[in-house]
Every structure is written in structure tokens, then in C-alpha cells.
Amino acid sequence: FISIILNYNNILHHSVLYFFLNLTGSREALLLVASRNQIVSDDILAQPNIIQSLVRDGRNIVAVDFDSVTERIYWSDTTQDRIWSAHKNGTDRTIFDSGVTVTESLAVDWVGRNLYWTDYILETIEVAKLDGSHRTVLISENVTNPRGLVVDPRNNTHLMFWTDWGRNPRIERASMDGKLRTTIISNKLYWPNGLTIDYPNNLLYFADAYLDFIDYCDYDGKNRKQVLQHPHAITIFEDFVYWTDRYVNRVIRANKWHGQNQTVMLYNLPQPMGLVALHPARQPAGYNPCDPRSSPCTHICLLSAIGPRFYSCACPSGWTLAADQFTCARVEDPFLVVVRDSIIYGIPLNPNDKSNDAMVPVAGLLNGYDVDFDDAEQMIYWGEIHRVKSDGTNRTEFAPAAILGSPVGLALDWMSQNLYYSNPASQSIEVSKTSGLIPCIIVSQVPRPRAIMLDPCRGYMYWTDWGTNAKIERATLGGNFRTEIVNTSLVWPNGLTLDYEDQRLYWADASLQKIERCSLTGTNREVIVSTAIYPFAMTVYDQHIYWTDWNTRSIYRANKHDGSDQRVMLQNLPSRPMDIHVLSNSKQQQCSSPCEQAVGIWPTTNTVSLTMAHAVSRASLLA
Known part of the structure; x- marks a missing residue:
């Protein structure tokens, strides 16, 4: 194998290396597919393929990923509003987090031992330790419809990539601690959906569900090339790209460089969504500066692309990082x-x-x-x-x-x-x-x-x-x-x-479109805001009143004495604020x-x- 590796160019070099790993490792390569109420496992190295259902009682399973260190899989169910975890054979199931909403993508950091995910309702990218503790919002500004998410926690890389379907469709990149955020692709995109990484070649593959294509590019968004059409979610293993097609209910693979040699891997899956290739070669080992035996972080440690430490400490929501940049303190601000x-x-x-x-x-x-x-x-x-x-x-x-x-x-x-x-x-x-x-x-x-x-x-x-x-x-x-x-x-x-x-009582009248107040016995009644819509x-609190408006789907603030200095706290929310x-x-x-x-x-x-x-x-x- 060594002579073959040395005689081929860089692309074929890595393809043969994967084959070498398969033989020496003698471990199965599983394709995990999220298919609405189930997760299907397909051993793609077995002849014939061994197909089984690992999870059968889901409601709307959308995203799936795995941790090769513990051999556990993680998945999100957007109807149950939960992220789950289980052994790769489906046993030992636990709830990772029950406080998520529409989580359409998640990514395991197998080196730093964290889990990243997107939240469509909250419009955030979040992270927590793999046991679900110390959950924190990593990115929330200018996130409108996050979809695909992948990470590269290998040595001296420590990067994350995500897609956004919002008003300005794009693919972004940042350090895995949320810093160094930048847009790498913003043209010829409409519904950028699936993401996966070809780790040996440092290439990012992405799918657009509206324009119906799979392209790949380097980590800077350059050298972009198109491979094939009609994808939803995608993953890479060896020389092949695998994708789900919701319209024909199939999982298909093709050559990852030119899109030829297409083969149907799985038939008749009810609306297959996310998928991932499970194999140790998909999660190469790397040095972990967040090793709990040496990390000084009191709560959560995130890999970073910024040296010389190449990690950052972070705090759960409601906590803040102290001046020493290692310890967390509870935020007492209202x-x-x-x-x-x-x-x-x-x-x-x-x-x-x-x-x-x-x-x-x-x-x-x-x-x-x-x-x-x-x-x-x-x-x-x-x-x-x-x-x-x-x-x-x-x-x-x-x-x-x-x-x-x-x-x-x-x-x-x-x-x-x-x-x-x-x-x-x-x-x-x-x-x-x-x-x-x-x-x-x-x-x-x-x-x-x-x-x-x-x-x-x-x-x-x-x-x-x-x-x-x-x-x-x-x-x-x-x-x-x-x-x-x-x-x-x-x-x-x-x-x-x-x-x-x-000692004042305030109320809002949705029909009369105003906010009033009076004493605690009902006297001294006066109108504070006369321009409220619904x-x-x-x-x-303090010197201000705050109210929600069902018509504008917004939240407002004004002076509590006379309604002056009206400010918009949040506006154009996806649903009515209650x-x-x-x-x-x-x-x-x-x-x-x-x-x-x-x-x-x-x-x-x-x-x-x-x-x-x-x-x-x-x-x-x-x-």
C-alpha cells in the first residue's frame, strides 16, 4: 500500500489511505439515515449490505451525528423538541437536551468533547458538553435560518461551518469558539442545506435544496466545483458522496469528484433527511487542548483556531466569563x-x-x-x-x-x-x-x-x-x-x-389599543400609551413598562409614567409573543x-x- 500511495497524486493518495484504514482497522462503516420516525443503519462495507433500524419510535428525526470515541450517536427530533443520544446499536438511550426547538443540524466535536447544533426558532448556534451540561449560545447575531452545520476539530484547524437560508443565503465559517466569523460563499445559493467535510482533502461539500446541486470548495470558499444534482443532506466516505433524496425516498451515492457511478443504496425510506457516515476515519484523532485533566475552564472549553492556546473558555447562558478568562460567574442583571x-x-x-x-x-x-x-x-x-x-x-x-x-x-x-x-x-x-x-x-x-x-x-x-x-x-x-x-x-x-x-396597577386593553394605570384601589386612572395596536x-420594571403586541409580533418599552421614549425590544418575530x-x-x-x-x-x-x-x-x- 505504501508504494501505491507514493505513486499517486494527492487526491488518489487519500483515497487509497482510506482503504488502508478500512483493512487495518477491520471495523464496519455504517451509514446512518434519519428517516422521520426512525434512524436506519446500513453497513456499506458488508456484502450484501446489512440494514437495520436503530430507532423506531421517533416523531420527526431530522439530524444525526456520531462520536467515534464512545461509539454513541446523537440525533434531534423537531416534534419532540429534544436531542437524544444512544449507543450506535440503539441501546442505552438518554436525553441530551429537552430544551431545544427546531434543531435541523448538529455536529459532534469528537476532540474537544462538545456538541454543536442550530436552532431555527431561536435563530442561534449553540454548544454544550457531550453530557448536555453548560449549554451556551455561541452565535445569535445575524442568524436568520441556520441549517447545515459541521466542525473540523483536528490539530491547528478548529473550524466550524454552517449554512443560512435567511434573507441573504450564505455559508459561513468561524473558529469553534465563535470567533473569526466570516462568510465564505454568498453567490449562487438559495436554500443551502446539507454540509459535510472531506477531511483528508480539506474540502467542504454543500447541497442546495432549491437549486438542486452538490458543490464543493476549499475552506476559504474558493475552487468551487459542482458534482451532481437533487440532494437534501450529504455525507462523505472514501471516494463517494452520499445524499438523501426526499422526493424519491432514496439514499444515493456517487463519485465525490465528478458525480458519476451513481448507485442507489437504500430504497423506500419515508422522507429521508439527515445522514452521516460512521467510521473512525471520519473523525481523525487530534490533540485536545480542552482535556479536562489540563484545561483551566470551570464550565465549558471550546476549541479555537486562535493561538497560542487554541482554546477558549465559555459559560452557560445566564453566566459570564470573569476577567481571568477561565472562571464563570452567574449574571445577576435583570x-x-x-x-x-x-x-x-x-x-x-x-x-x-x-x-x-x-x-x-x-x-x-x-x-x-x-x-x-x-x-x-x-x-x-x-x-x-x-x-x-x-x-x-x-x-x-x-x-x-x-x-x-x-x-x-x-x-x-x-x-x-x-x-x-x-x-x-x-x-x-x-x-x-x-x-x-x-x-x-x-x-x-x-x-x-x-x-x-x-x-x-x-x-x-x-x-x-x-x-x-x-x-x-x-x-x-x-x-x-x-x-x-x-x-x-x-x-x-x-x-x-x-x-x-x-403602588400602581397597569393593564393593556387589546380592543381599545391602549395601556392604562391606576392606584391599587382603582383611583387616579390615566392613559399611559394610546398608540398600542394589539x-x-x-x-x-424600574422606570419602564414592557409589552407584547400580537399585531406587529413585537415587544416594546416605554417610560412608565407618561409612555414617552418608546423603543422596540424585538420586532417581526416568527410568531406572536405571549x-x-x-x-x-x-x-x-x-x-x-x-x-x-x-x-x-x-x-x-x-x-x-x-x-x-x-x-x-x-x-x-x-x-
């Missing part, structure tokens, strides 16, 4: 929590900062109308009702939907650890302990309850009612002394928020609650008892 579509994520309060990695995103929402948080426990609550740690861990169902019905408004009493919610199905306001015990109705005969807000230190709750006679009401936290505080000039009172410091949810909250420990002030003042701390019970409710009423009278 940020805006946004509920949109099936996802919850965080953005900075600075309108000029368009990043969206203030917190680890929460995906897979089914009823994401409202959200609230517990700063002391670092828990986020939403929907029907679920909760999760702000770092994305410990996600649990708070109470079964069969018990709670369909909550819309949601509010946490952070002092007593009770969760209040409005329930249109039962036309009531209900409450339950955060331990997930059986709830009880504390306010009934509310025709169309919507938003709800609590004032634990004063012992009151407030809610809006969309009924025939729209109104805003107040009662004690036990549901007593119910009072209509605003019952005129209202149609669709949507958003509701409390300014604890100034305001839905709102919150207040609820928003400012997550800040200063919003959940600690105080001696009226309940504690009157009767002491409530005992733990299996329900929120009426005795407890009356205690709050009595405490409210004393406050």
Missing part, C-alpha cells in the same frame, strides 16, 4: 423572560442588545400563555402547569392537566409558595401549593378570567375579566372581600402588572406577609384549606 410559540427564553433589558441567551431556553410548551418565576428557588413556572430550574434542569410537571384544567393567567406567591391561576374552563381563580398538591377554587363566577397578579406583602390579588361586563377585580389572597376596582371603558383587558414601588401581555416578565430578585421583595403576622406560617396540608384562605383575609384586614 432580564426579560419571553414566552413565544412553544418556547421560553430571555433577552437583555437593553433595547440595543439583540442577543437572546440571558437564560437557558425552555422548549416544548403546549400552553405557554403565561409565565412566572421564583427567584429564591430559581424556578420558572408556566402553562398547565410545569416548572424548570432557570439553568434548564429539573423540568417537571407541577400538576396533571386533568386536575388543573387549562390555566391561562399564572402568578406565584413567593412568600407562601402558593401558585395562583385563572381557569376559564371553571370560570374561577384557583390556588395550589407549589409542592404540586390538589388545588382549590378561591374565587368563583368569573365569566372570562384572564391575567392575574399578586401582592403578597399587602395580601391582595388582582385579575382581569373579559366577560360581557369587562372589569378588573381585587380580593385578598384568600379570595375574600372581592371588589371591582375598574369596571368602565374596558373591553379586552389583557396584560396586568404591578408596580410594587409606586397589546397582549405586559410587565413593569407573556413577558422581568426576572429580577428586586421584584420579589422579602417581607413579613400578612398571613404570618396574623396566624403564623401555614402548616403543610394536602390542600390549600379554607382555614388558610380565611387567615389571609383576616391578615389583609390587619395590614
Whole structure:
């Protein structure tokens, strides 16, 4: 083999070297194909081919990659909103991350031991360790529709490449720590989709799903040549390029240099999507400057193309890198929590900062109308009702939907650890302990309850009612002394928020297209914003109010006193923004609650008892 290698040019040299590796390694070469609800494995070196299904219970499996070090495969399911991992034979399956949305591409860094992926809904490229920990957003600016993604973590390379279907279709390159970002191809592209790397020859192959071609180029985007047509996803092994064709439900291969000698490898696969060739030669060994035995990074270490270290330390979302460039510290700055579509994520309060990695995103929402948080426990609550740690861990169902019905408004009493919610199905306001015990109705005969807000230190709750006679009401936290505080000039009172410091109640009316405020008893009513189009949810923090608009699919900020200095936080979102909250420990002030003042701390019970409710009423009278 050595004489043959030396007698051929550079291209054939590497082709024969691959063959040499196959013989000496005597290991199988698997072609893994994501085909909607399954992952199919095809041993392309066996005669005849050995085909089997590794995963059979997926919903919409789109992307797949592998780690030759641990012999594990990774895949994304865009219906389940999850990234999974399993041994290459399909056993030992684990959830890598359940907080992703539309992940159409992922790439294993087999040297640095990280996993990279794209997120279409969040418009980001993210990375985490291979065990799913320390997830962080790597690139979020000017990312509109990320698709294909590949990495080259070999010695002194440490590069990543991705495609973007957005307004300006392109292929970009960056160091694997997100630095040195540049566009390498921006012409003759429409829907750049699949990406794969020919590692021995340092060539990037890419597919365009609209223009129907496979081209290749060098790492700078130069020396571009076309190989063949009609691809979706692609991979390289030895002298062949393999691709999926969704329209004829096949996996096909051809010569990687000129596109000839086409052969159908797999027939009758239901809409085959991503695929990858699994073989040790596809992931050459390299020096790992991120070796945990020597890396000084406290959280996540990323390979870098920048010397002399050739690595960078990074921090999970919600954390920041300290001045020493090695350690991470939690960011204590307040940020805006946004509920949109099936996802919850965080953005900075600075309108000029368009990043969206203030917190680890929460995906897979089914009823994401409202959200609230517990700063002391670092828990986020939403929907029907679920909760999760702000770092994305410990996600649990708070109470079964069969018990709670369909909550819309949601509010946490952070002092007593009770969760209040409005329930249109039962036309009531209900409450339950955060331990997930059986709830009880504390306010009934509310025709169309919507938003709800609590004032634990004063012992009151407030809610809006969309009924025939729209109104805003107040009662004690036990549901007593119910009072209509605003019952005129209202149609669709949507958003509701409390300014604890100034003791003002704000609300948005989607029909009247304005935002108003009043005192906590309903007096001194005044219009703050009269130019809102379809305001839905709102919150207040410091000197500003923030609100979502369903018509413009945007989020706005304005001065809380007179509505001046309006700024756009986010605009033209892909879907309607639902609820928003400012997550800040200063919003959940600690105080001696009226309940504690009157009767002491409530005992733990299996329900929120009426005795407890009356205690709050009595405490409210004393406050």
C-alpha cells in the first residue's frame, strides 16, 4: 500500500489511505439515515449490505451525528423538541437536551468533547458538553435560518461551518469558539442545506435544496466545483458522496469528484433527511487542548483556531466569563423572560442588545400563555402547569392537566409558595401549593378570567375579566372581600402588572389599543400609551413598562409614567409573543406577609384549606 500511495497524486493518495484504514482497522462503516420516525443503519462495507433500524419510535428525526470515541450517536427530533443520544446499536438511550426547538443540524466535536447544533426558532448556534451540561449560545447575531452545520476539530484547524437560508443565503465559517466569523460563499445559493467535510482533502461539500446541486470548495470558499444534482443532506466516505433524496425516498451515492457511478443504496425510506457516515476515519484523532485533566475552564472549553492556546473558555447562558478568562460567574442583571410559540427564553433589558441567551431556553410548551418565576428557588413556572430550574434542569410537571384544567393567567406567591391561576374552563381563580398538591377554587363566577397578579406583602390579588361586563377585580389572597376596582371603558383587558414601588396597577386593553394605570384601589386612572395596536401581555420594571403586541409580533418599552421614549425590544418575530416578565430578585421583595403576622406560617396540608384562605383575609384586614 505504501508504494501505491507514493505513486499517486494527492487526491488518489487519500483515497487509497482510506482503504488502508478500512483493512487495518477491520471495523464496519455504517451509514446512518434519519428517516422521520426512525434512524436506519446500513453497513456499506458488508456484502450484501446489512440494514437495520436503530430507532423506531421517533416523531420527526431530522439530524444525526456520531462520536467515534464512545461509539454513541446523537440525533434531534423537531416534534419532540429534544436531542437524544444512544449507543450506535440503539441501546442505552438518554436525553441530551429537552430544551431545544427546531434543531435541523448538529455536529459532534469528537476532540474537544462538545456538541454543536442550530436552532431555527431561536435563530442561534449553540454548544454544550457531550453530557448536555453548560449549554451556551455561541452565535445569535445575524442568524436568520441556520441549517447545515459541521466542525473540523483536528490539530491547528478548529473550524466550524454552517449554512443560512435567511434573507441573504450564505455559508459561513468561524473558529469553534465563535470567533473569526466570516462568510465564505454568498453567490449562487438559495436554500443551502446539507454540509459535510472531506477531511483528508480539506474540502467542504454543500447541497442546495432549491437549486438542486452538490458543490464543493476549499475552506476559504474558493475552487468551487459542482458534482451532481437533487440532494437534501450529504455525507462523505472514501471516494463517494452520499445524499438523501426526499422526493424519491432514496439514499444515493456517487463519485465525490465528478458525480458519476451513481448507485442507489437504500430504497423506500419515508422522507429521508439527515445522514452521516460512521467510521473512525471520519473523525481523525487530534490533540485536545480542552482535556479536562489540563484545561483551566470551570464550565465549558471550546476549541479555537486562535493561538497560542487554541482554546477558549465559555459559560452557560445566564453566566459570564470573569476577567481571568477561565472562571464563570452567574449574571445577576435583570432580564426579560419571553414566552413565544412553544418556547421560553430571555433577552437583555437593553433595547440595543439583540442577543437572546440571558437564560437557558425552555422548549416544548403546549400552553405557554403565561409565565412566572421564583427567584429564591430559581424556578420558572408556566402553562398547565410545569416548572424548570432557570439553568434548564429539573423540568417537571407541577400538576396533571386533568386536575388543573387549562390555566391561562399564572402568578406565584413567593412568600407562601402558593401558585395562583385563572381557569376559564371553571370560570374561577384557583390556588395550589407549589409542592404540586390538589388545588382549590378561591374565587368563583368569573365569566372570562384572564391575567392575574399578586401582592403578597399587602395580601391582595388582582385579575382581569373579559366577560360581557369587562372589569378588573381585587380580593385578598384568600379570595375574600372581592371588589371591582375598574369596571368602565374596558373591553379586552389583557396584560396586568404591578408596580410594587409606586403602588400602581397597569393593564393593556387589546380592543381599545391602549395601556392604562391606576392606584391599587382603582383611583387616579390615566392613559399611559394610546398608540398600542394589539397589546397582549405586559410587565413593569424600574422606570419602564414592557409589552407584547400580537399585531406587529413585537415587544416594546416605554417610560412608565407618561409612555414617552418608546423603543422596540424585538420586532417581526416568527410568531406572536405571549407573556413577558422581568426576572429580577428586586421584584420579589422579602417581607413579613400578612398571613404570618396574623396566624403564623401555614402548616403543610394536602390542600390549600379554607382555614388558610380565611387567615389571609383576616391578615389583609390587619395590614
